Amino acid sequence: MSLLKLCVPGDRLCGAEDCIPGTGTYLRHGYIFASLAGYVLRKNEGEELPIISVVKETEAQLLPDVGAIVTCKVTSINPRFAKVHVLYVGSTPLKDNFRGTIRKEDVRATEKDKVEMYKSFRPGDIVLAKVISLGDVQSNYLLTTAENELGVVVAHNEAGIQMIPISWCEMQCPHTHVKEFRKVAPVQSEYLQA
């Protein structure tokens, strides 16, 4: 990492033969230009050419991208899919809600045809999911929970008490010991406080 240098949009950083353009830059006419106002960062990540990027001081608005792990809240359920609001991308909260969809086929990796949505999610649950597509006009982001570490992380029963996961498909109320079905993500208990 070299010395921090200020740059503004339109600044020419280097030639296209010297660096690989990273985030906050764009390539035009054989030169790399800055597209953000911030600091120039030059990194050598094992390749023969360093990656040059521009880092902003205060992070800009983040958009969920394909492959990102997102935290979302279930808003509605029907037999074919669950509608969710994306609240976090990784550990960064989003200013605006982004709508997403978890289809029945994307709930789990095994026995896809036997999935029942009301036994996997309930409205109000907090779900960890991964973005698999930017979706189409109707549904925006397509999400999947078909991995071991994805699924419901926080759920409340009808009395409003937060339930404890006891297996990959069940959660239990600590007071009444009533069990409910959920597609559970194995989250360590200390992370639930955050």
Added chain:
Amino acid sequence: MAGLELLSDQGYRLDGRKPSELRKVQARMGIFTRADGSAYIEQGNTKALAVVYGPHEVRGSRSKTLHDRAVINCQYSMATFSTAERKRRPHGDRKSSEMSLHLKQTFEAAILTQLYPRSQIDIYVKILQSDGGNYSACVNAATLAVIDAGIPIRDYVCACSAGFVEDTPLVDLCHAEETGSGTAVALALLPRGGQIALLQMDARLHQDHLDPVMEAAMTACRSLGQVLDGVVRQHLQEVSILTGE
């Protein structure tokens, strides 16, 4: 206008400027914390306020979502008290709609919209006080707001107006010059690359006079680019001090 002399024999304008001189430009970034980006600019007596929200999910009509790039939504309005005669409709009239469309086209050319597919960027600009050069003030304010929001942009979009009086190009017209001289050219330029993002001209001008007017406007835009550059760099320094860099 009878009796009003736009350019004196000694080469001075109504407010004492030379023909190629800009009015004083003052600007600030980051004035609203609730917006993603905001900026305020004064060009002489013209005062403009710009806020930027986004990129965020497309609201309202879902069918206008573009699968490969962001939608830019611009809204231009003038405060009722911004002109000498109080305006009845600050937005929604034909002139405001035309100005909103011009702003939208200008920033579609400058913002790297392909980085944000299926999203929307909102730019709202308001004129608090109008003394000529409204479009220029809006474009310059919105440029600062977009940079404050951290949206990738090719270059500063610097806009300036120009006119033609007594065989002399004038730049950065004030209200009296806009109404009195007849000819008014509005130019939005990306100064480092030299691309013109928008060009608008009213009234009659001989073709031979177009080149000097364009040249004067582009020179003024480059000067404005330096002013905006100073504002952005100063803002970056202040942010660095605040975050303890």
